[in-house]
Amino acid sequence: MPSILLKNATLLATFDDAGTELADAGVYIEDHLIKQVGASKDLPTHADQVLDLRDHLILPGxxxxxxxxxxxxxxxxxxxxxxxxxxxxxxxxxxxxxxxxxxxxxxxxxxxxxxxxxxxxxxxxxxxxxxxxxxxxxxxxxxxxxxxxxxxxxxxxxxxxxxxxxxxxxxxxxxxxxxxxxxxxxxxxxxxxxxxxxxxxxxxxxxxxxxxxxxxxxxxxxxxxxxxxxxxxxxxxxxxxxxxxxxxxxxxxxxxxxxxxxxxxxxxxxxxxxxxxxxxxxxxxxxxxxxxxxxxxxxxxxxxxxxxxxxxxxxxxxxxxxxxxxxxxxxxxxxxxxxxxxxxxxxxxxxxxxxxxxxxxxxxxxxxxxxxxxxxxxxxxxLGRHEIGSIEVGKSADLIAIDLNRLNYAGAGHDPVAAAVFCHSFRVDLSIIHGRIVVERGQLLSLDMTKPLQRHREISKMMLTS
CATH class of the missing domain: 3.20.20.140 (Metal-dependent hydrolases)
Structure with a gap:
């Protein structure tokens, strides 16, 4: 599994015990684990995938x-x-x-x-x-x-x-x-x-x-x-x-x-x-x-x-x-x-x-x-899962990121964490599960849903009208 470096995020909210929130920060991921969390300047400079998350909020999945x-x-x-x-x-x-x-x-x-x-x-x-x-x-x-x-x-x-x-x-x-x-x-x-x-x-x-x-x-x-x-x-x-x-x-x-x-x-x-x-x-x-x-x-x-x-x-x-x-x-x-x-x-x-x-x-x-x-x-x-729910070294690499340059976040840049809840978000821009990118730029990568959605409509109509 490729290593991933997320860097330059406007804010990273770890939801650890201390409620740590870091500005201009990021995460380094190897395999399916979080290996390093901190200021962007302190993270590794190379990875198989490097994502610049300037103007983004990073949260645990x-x-x-x-x-x-x-x-x-x-x-x-x-x-x-x-x-x-x-x-x-x-x-x-x-x-x-x-x-x-x-x-x-x-x-x-x-x-x-x-x-x-x-x-x-x-x-x-x-x-x-x-x-x-x-x-x-x-x-x-x-x-x-x-x-x-x-x-x-x-x-x-x-x-x-x-x-x-x-x-x-x-x-x-x-x-x-x-x-x-x-x-x-x-x-x-x-x-x-x-x-x-x-x-x-x-x-x-x-x-x-x-x-x-x-x-x-x-x-x-x-x-x-x-x-x-x-x-x-x-x-x-x-x-x-x-x-x-x-x-x-x-x-x-x-x-x-x-x-x-x-x-x-x-x-x-x-x-x-x-x-x-x-x-x-x-x-x-x-x-x-x-x-x-x-x-x-x-x-x-x-x-x-x-x-x-x-x-x-x-x-x-x-x-x-x-x-x-x-x-x-x-x-x-x-x-x-x-x-x-x-x-x-x-x-x-x-x-x-x-x-x-x-x-x-x-x-x-x-x-x-x-x-x-x-x-x-x-x-x-x-669910009894101590290894998820926060962004900490050694935990599963399950993270999401939201682009703050959106119409619905205008005027809320002073508190991006609160904005994620108060200002209704339609989609996240990035999602990583178990060290694998599954959503990027707001699009689902793991499966093309075009045909399943068409079949979903057909089955739903059959169930509701037959």
Missing amino acids: LVNTHHHLYQTLTRVVAQDADLFTWLKTLYPIWAKLTDEAVYISTLTGLAELMLSGCTTSSDHLYIYPNDCTLDSQIRAAQDLGIRFHAARGSMSLGESQGGLPPDRVTENEAAILQDSQRLIETYHDPSEHSLLRMVLAPCSPFSVTADLMRETAHLARQYSQVRLHTHLAETLDEEQFCLAKFGLRPVDYVESLGWTGCDCWHAHCVHLNAAEIQKFAQTGTGVAHCPTSNMRLASGIAPIPQMTRAGVKVGLGVDGSASNDSSHLLAEARQAMLIQRIAPHQYSSSMPLGGRGGFAGDPAAMSAREALRLATRGGAAT
């Missing part, structure tokens, strides 16, 4: 901790629905998925993520009709060259057994466990700097049995670095469902099944109380925060500042492209910052009698740098 890539096929459906209504509308459409559709939708969503600065992504594929396989999703990630955590999701409780999904999109639990073991033993790479790891991920507490949750956790813990993931505490409806069915709140329920700990992370966690936040902090349980999806489905605002202050590991997730309608991770950092500023921290003294009116937010609830830390260090910690 962003980490996406929750997604459903197949949902790129079904955007802007059920536009005014809550979660359960949205799911019931889309399950019959998703029942038409094919293995080709899994591959094509994964290419589409991951390409969109990469262009938005994502260098590591997890995905949660939990629906397998018509002989769909996770193998096709893994192949798509490898074709694009992204660092990938592939989650073998599952649903076993259909409507006839009191679950939410139609019976035709559920699977036999023995078959789920057998395929989970096959995927781990075929693909999982637990080594440091690995490009591919497996995750076991039953869909939710209302779509699988308690036995499957327990058995899945037991299976994952027989292997090194196989983590556990599911949806949790996303809506008040889920809370009421768990109380009625199990006599427990969602967090207590999954804890009773062995689903808390440093090898677990849960998506959403909008409705956690103070005791549950402390439980996550004490056990090392992580959270994937998905602000756009939570707004789209009116699920609520997750208490992220309270979580991070308590020491909970929190990363960002764009969530499914049918509940976000985008796969733009840098935009998700912006949403994460803004939504906390309007969270109801205190009621306005001017609120009219009768409870109608607005409430006061807190403009300091989350800063741009805090939002980017969620998207980098936070996501890395949530």
Whole structure:
């Protein structure tokens, strides 16, 4: 793998423990590792590839901790629905998925993520009709060259057994466990700097049995670095469902099944109380925060500042492209910052009698740098990846750069890091994953997406109209 020298960047934000930011700086990369970080004058003068990043901001690659890539096929459906209504509308459409559709939708969503600065992504594929396989999703990630955590999701409780999904999109639990073991033993790479790891991920507490949750956790813990993931505490409806069915709140329920700990992370966690936040902090349980999806489905605002202050590991997730309608991770950092500023921290003294009116937010609830830390260090910690998420010697060479000479950054040159969040960016200009340039001048290099996008349109039309 060729060596790469990045030099003369206007600003390099390392997101190391000290929050180091360097002007007129760069990075020297050999093979897949960061070998040197510092002022441009102190870096080597030669490399196989030398990129002058004058007027650019360099950041660590962003980490996406929750997604459903197949949902790129079904955007802007059920536009005014809550979660359960949205799911019931889309399950019959998703029942038409094919293995080709899994591959094509994964290419589409991951390409969109990469262009938005994502260098590591997890995905949660939990629906397998018509002989769909996770193998096709893994192949798509490898074709694009992204660092990938592939989650073998599952649903076993259909409507006839009191679950939410139609019976035709559920699977036999023995078959789920057998395929989970096959995927781990075929693909999982637990080594440091690995490009591919497996995750076991039953869909939710209302779509699988308690036995499957327990058995899945037991299976994952027989292997090194196989983590556990599911949806949790996303809506008040889920809370009421768990109380009625199990006599427990969602967090207590999954804890009773062995689903808390440093090898677990849960998506959403909008409705956690103070005791549950402390439980996550004490056990090392992580959270994937998905602000756009939570707004789209009116699920609520997750208490992220309270979580991070308590020491909970929190990363960002764009969530499914049918509940976000985008796969733009840098935009998700912006949403994460803004939504906390309007969270109801205190009621306005001017609120009219009768409870109608607005409430006061807190403009300091989350800063741009805090939002980017969620998207980098936070996501890395949530996925258990100490070797990514910051620009430091010895870490994986996953970096992005943004050209500051853009119309949307005009007037923000005094603080490029904040500009990356406050001033919405459409694409990054450079992305390096595992020491390989995958985006240059805003163009994806690893794969020509012309034909996949054409096929994506055809498959989407078939699923939505047939």
